[in-house]
Amino acid sequence: MGPGRSPPPSLATSTEKAKEINNWSKLNKDFKMENFLKIIF
Structure with a gap:
């Protein structure tokens, strides 16, 4: 898998x-x- 194929995990998370x-x-x-x-009524 080359760079730029999928977003880095940190970005996704x-x-x-x-x-x-x-x-x-x-x-x-x-x-x-x-x-x-609830407090009011």
């Missing part, structure tokens, strides 16, 4: 991590909002 983090922050926001509403 960082992309996956970024997606993961994005998902987590979204989930976190929903979770916090839910708890916030």
